[in-house]
Amino acid sequence: MNKRKKTVIALIIAASIAVCAFLAGTAFADTLRRGSTGQLVRELQTRLKRWGYYTGAVDGVFGAGTEKAVRLFQKKNGLTVDGIVGAKTAAALGMSIGSSPAGSSGAGASSGSLSLLARLVHGEARGEPYKGKVAVAAVVLNRVKSASFPNTVAGVIYQSGAFDAVSDGQINLSPDQESINAARDAMNGWDPTYGCLYYYNPRTATSRWMLSRPVILTIGNHAFC
């Protein structure tokens, strides 16, 4: 076999491995199991530890200890004992692990408005403190209650030029659990902005109209007015 043929075969094998890995990742995206890693595993371990099922380190690695704790949790809660965190176990844990496409209802996001609000929060305030996420959701709801804005959540969010996350498409990303919780807290009445209708990032904002408004308070990177 000449060198060129070997190179071609190696490339085909590498591409096949990459495709298989991608497909495997897609197939298991909705479950947490032994070998899984990351923030969701960390959240899982935190919850299991807090309820006394897990005694190991919260390191974001789904190892034997985590699997044992999941099995114990499943047994105690009448779930199928397989050591895998699927939709039912996640729901019992109060977690959302689904990679459902934006717009479909995930765990805990039952209404359309909540889902849309959570996606806006995720797109606009990812990386902000929790209070800052609730504040962004509260601004949307304050606008709904204001005569100067559309009177629906969708109307406010999709108002022309109102939010960068809508303009650049980040609103279509699936929200994480924290964004869903923040949207729900705001819908439950928590308004850390005390009625503010606008916010902007002072480091990036260029609108003279926006910058001219008096700032009421600052949370994280956002000035609220």
Add this chain to the structure above:
Amino acid sequence: MEDENNNKKTKRNSHFPGMFRGFAAPVTLALFAVPMVLLAGLIAMGFWAADRHREAEELRAVNENVCREAYTELAGSVRELNAELSKLVLSEAPSTLALSLDGVWRESGAITALLGRIPSAHAENAALNRLIVQTGDYCRSLSSSVLGGKPLTENDRKQILSLVDASEKICTELENRLAGGNIPLTALDAERFYAEPAGENAEYPKLDYNGPYSDSAENRQALGVSGDELSEDEVKTKAKELVALALGDEGAAEQITAQSLARVEAGYPRYDLALVLPDGRTADIALAAQGGQLVYFRLYGARETAPAEQDLGTLKTKGLEFLRALGYEHAEPTYHSTYDGSVVVSCCCTQGLGHALADGEEEPSVIMMNDAVRLRFDTATGDIIGADASKCLMNHTERSFADVTAAEQAQANLSPYLSVSSSRLALIPMDDFSEKLCWEFRGSFMENEYLVYMDATTGEEVRIVRIISDENGTSEA
């Protein structure tokens, strides 16, 4: 031999045009092939670009048509609004008044939706949006009055006349633009859409009324905020004490540290604080600057402890104790919802009616729906990890109640389809920010639960609420 080689070269070069003669064969091939490939690529790119351009044009046409339609419908709806408003000026009969008021409210909703569909910036149409929403809101409140037997006042007629005038000017402007073709050509160019001459400072009539979208709604005073102005040190101490109280460990207050403190001037002045607990958990808390009442607090992170069964009833009892410590002596839990490892319970303050309904009976209690505090519990530990008293602070005050009819009298006016299970007195919020004392009847109809509120003075039906119950809790619709 040399001749033989020359012949071979000549034969090889003879396959290429004359301009390539003299080059070696591979070089000649490259000089011929590269421009050909580039040319083919260029042609392919041209086709691709033409295809993209066609797609962009189609998309642009779709956008333009959507905007033209919205703009045309906007002009039509403003004309309809204007017509309904002018009928109101002439109408005297309650039935026609109610129909026209309903028509204005309906057109107001349609115009607001259409304004959201034209891509003008918020600053350009905020004042117009405000006028339209308040017009609908105002007419809805008038509709309630008219149906309640109250005629329009002279001030109402004057306000409606000013709305007729304003709406006439707006629709004339819109129609002129439509007639002149001066309407948007692209959805991407906001400048070409209808823009108010003075932007958000446009001069429109100011409506004097009470409703959810009225100016008075935005300038309400907090009735529950009272007391002396606190110093920053007093605020810090109070905040720590409140968090320690919520956790049921009042001795822990001294170990809590304040990470930040900021005074916020919004409505009534408040202090926002960030606290750090001895175990590293953090909390956000806000207190009224005057009196130091709790506005909200939220504790983050979980206490590491063995899980324990947390009965909802136990949590509610714990919550009511916490409310008593906050100064809300009498309260009752209403709705609750469970999510993300926590349960949120809404509690409303109660107050005695001030007199018994009959001789020898106890003074009944009134639940005040506006004086609501939401408490959040960690379902694993039972700790109070959040509270929101902002709504209660806006409304909480001592009320005095007039005489009320007996529950049986009000119940006689209920629909026979409602199967009543319980009743109590409730003070419910109205759209104009007033409150109405009602008999609240809980009952069922076709496997659903309802709350029907009947005016406790007149016995008339005021509101019907459907209770939504599922495994996550209860709420109303």
